[in-house]
Amino acid sequence: MQVITSTGALEAFCKDAARFHYVTVDTEFLRETTYWPRLCLVQAATPERAVIIDPLAEGIDLGPFAELLADEHVTKVFHAARQDVEIFVKLFDTVPTPMFDTQIAASVCGHGESISYDNLVRSIVGEQIDKSSRFTDWSARPLSEKQLTYALADVTHLRPIYVQLRDEIAKARRESWVADEMAVLEARDTYIVDPEQAWKRLKLKVTKPRDLAALQALARWREKKAQSNDQPRSRVLKDDAIYELAQQRPRSAEAFDKLRAVPRGFGRSASGGEILAIIARVEDMDKASLPAVPHRPRGPSPKGAVGDLLRVLLKAVADSNGVAPRIIASSDDIDAIVLDDQADVPALKGWRRKLFGAKALDIKHGRIGLAASRKGVVEFEIPQDTAEAG
Template identity: 70%
Template sequence: MHVITATAELAKFCQHAAQFDFVTVDTEFLRETTYWPKLCLVQAATTEQAVLIDPLAKGIDLSPLFELMANAAVTKVFHAARQDVEIFVKLSGDVPVNLFDTQIAASVCGYGDSVSYDNLVRSVVGVQIDKSSRFTDWSARPLSEKQLTYALADVTHLRDIYVTLRAKIDEMDRASWVADENATLSSIDTYIVKPEDAWRRLKMKINRPRDLAALKALAAWREQRAQDNDQPRGRILKDDAIYELAVQRPLQAEKFDKMRVVPRGFGRSAAASEIIKVLKEVEDLPKDSLPTLPARVHGPSPKGPIGDLIRVLLKAVSEREGVAARIIATSDDIDALVLDDNADVSALKGWRRSIFGDRALAIKHGRIGLAATDEGIIEVPISQS
């Protein structure tokens, strides 16, 4: 099976692909021991040609591929695109233009939440994919014929899936739903993690402003170190260690030896010295410079009867629309909107709000109720007199 290893051949394929309405794309990469993904193979296909591109080939320049990714006239079709797109952002500095994610499209067409590629191939194309090569070493050369066959299948079947899903979206009039979902996927902010914002991914309860300041500072320190050294965050410090250090704030090396969340002897490491410096800066912050804790919203209990009613509504809407309930709203979404009419949750945005969010708020405020009928659960207006 032929693999493109030269820039001129890559440019020729990309010129060919630019003549088509869409090109399917996938990547194979490694990142178990690194912060940044290491691109090992690119697969791409038009309706007439499918190719494998070796980014590790000596002297190859991927610029023609990046130009194709930036071509707005060509739809770039991925499945579960986020990690693939992250690679293109890292290498080219830009998000591919005109993206279509078949996992997103499948979710709004009733195929379920986060459907896998092989399950989608089986459902749409009627083919069973051999996934035994999925976790092989894609950086080793030469790649085996089995690996290459597996990799190519990730873009050839994707062509049929794209055509099928595109037709379903048009038939169901859900193009706006897909557009809403693609907004996050197409934003470069999705892929660039600023160290100062790294604390936001830590779902931890903090009760004191100085603890929050420490959490923010430590998360930023870890993120910067991970990026600079190209190491996974967890190789530097686990999330629970970040939390414990933020709360305990050890300022002497020997204090680390009393903490179970760091390895024995950690206090004598260079990392511990950096952490002590960070924590001393936090301790020196005046009170009026400390971050404000998130306001606690008071309202009905999310686990009370209002939340229960909204969960029944979610099930009814899910069945009526043919979309998995979790795609419309999560349990956390429901908890949040019970507490706050303006909660920053997906259930109160875009197409989700139009089919569910507004109805959930109407139930919360007693404007509609639910009734059981032979046809299922229906919404009924409640008189406000």
Template identity: 70%
Template structure:
């Protein structure tokens, strides 16, 4: 396989690639010590050619490749596309046009949730891949022959996988399922975390408005600092430190030293000074400025009998349609829809709602029931559900 190290050669390849209906794409990158992934290698294949592109060559302009990604006439096929696309969004500000993720397609074709590339290659092409180079240092040069063979295999077998899955999706009429998932991957917001929204990804039990106000500001501060310094969030502050700072809100260096989660001496750092300034702002907030806490739910527990019934329904629906249950709904999504009929979860949107979500709500409100038969779980309508509801 060719290793492209100049813009002229890359431009010539991309001109040839633009004549095909699709190209397969993959990347190798490092991210252990950075916020942003460091692109180390790009692999691309057409029907009759496969190349490796070395982005670490000084002065190498990748614009011809980015133009290919922006060409809507060519389908860009990835497997588990999210991290690859994040790299390209960071470089260009745009999501590649006309993308297709074979991991998504495989999930709706019965290969299970988040199936790995090597398992998919084995299942579809009957080829056993050597994955021993997966965790090598892709920033080191020169690349070994073993690394090159590993890298190019990630796009050559992908051609056969794409063709086969596209056939299966068409045969099962699940194109709309795939499209729903692609809509998420096509949104720039999927790949860019805005600092003021960073708190939403934290799973912490916060019960007081002022604590929540502090958490929002602290999470935004950490996200911005991680992005600006290009280091992982956890190297700025770990999640448990954020939680303790939000609830204890230390305003002096000595107060920092009394916290369990905060590293010794941190209270006298410049970062601590910025945090104390934020926390002072929180303390100065009037009640009207504080965020409104979600209303406490007083209905059935999602971990109780209602949740159990919905989970049985989910397993039944998954078996009927030959897909993994987690593709239709996660455990957290079931909890959410038991708590709220209007929950903002995938299980209550698109094809998932048609397949499962509406039935889950019907069970929750006593409109349908489940019965076990030799053929499996069968749903049945409860004709007197209105009387049942009136008696509650």
């Protein structure tokens, strides 16, 4: 087992890895007390060799690994890539490309929704991973042999998994399905949180323009504070407190103590003073400057007959394609489609639209119907004069 602790050794590995058409990658990191994940270990494997890279080793420069991640001739293979890639975007300001995520690939090949790595190893490789080291302190040095063995397994088993899933995708002709998902993972914006857009991460519980203005301003303040102090958002202020502040908008330090979701005494802190200034600016905004509350389309109830029909269609489509229904559309997707033909949901985009979304709209508007048969649920076209009469 090779643990790379010097720039020279890392450069030699990366030069060798560039000869192959793929390299498997994983990381170990800590994030419980920080906004940004702290990288503690990088594991990488080519078809011939597997190594552990210690990013905490004194004097090591990860530049050669950044170049390997950017090499367009080498596919970077991850399992559940988002958090790993977020680390590399933060460190190197670039997204590894091209990329292959085995969790996504497994889902489109019928191995289950969001399947875990150890379950995929058990299913494809036929081995059981010892998970006892998963939640150890990866920043502590020296690392034990048990920790290193566990970490290395995250990329060695990934090699046969990648090869099998790649072949399954080609056989099923689902390359376009995976390509759509990879396009999202390879987009830099996927990993960048703009404080101006931070309010969109929150459920929209406000219905008044001034409340929304306050929510936007408070979410922006919290995001900036969390990023600059490298703290989790919840340690700056919890979501419930953001909602309550946006709606109640206290005008004095004492008024904070009457709020249920805000810690007692918070209004007299430096952060409390900053929030009071934010609220004052929101209160001073003229009506013309206030944001419009997003329109909520009105239509049939998502829980009514149309929603029920779309759920039947989803199960039929999923069964016929050998994938879990959740891979194609979520319950929220269906609710959104019932309310809005132009809903911004995955089920109305890319391969999901071709497979399910377009049919869902046809059912909603009475262009096709569903019927039970010995072969299961089948679709049939409804004559338009009949649909219009109904």
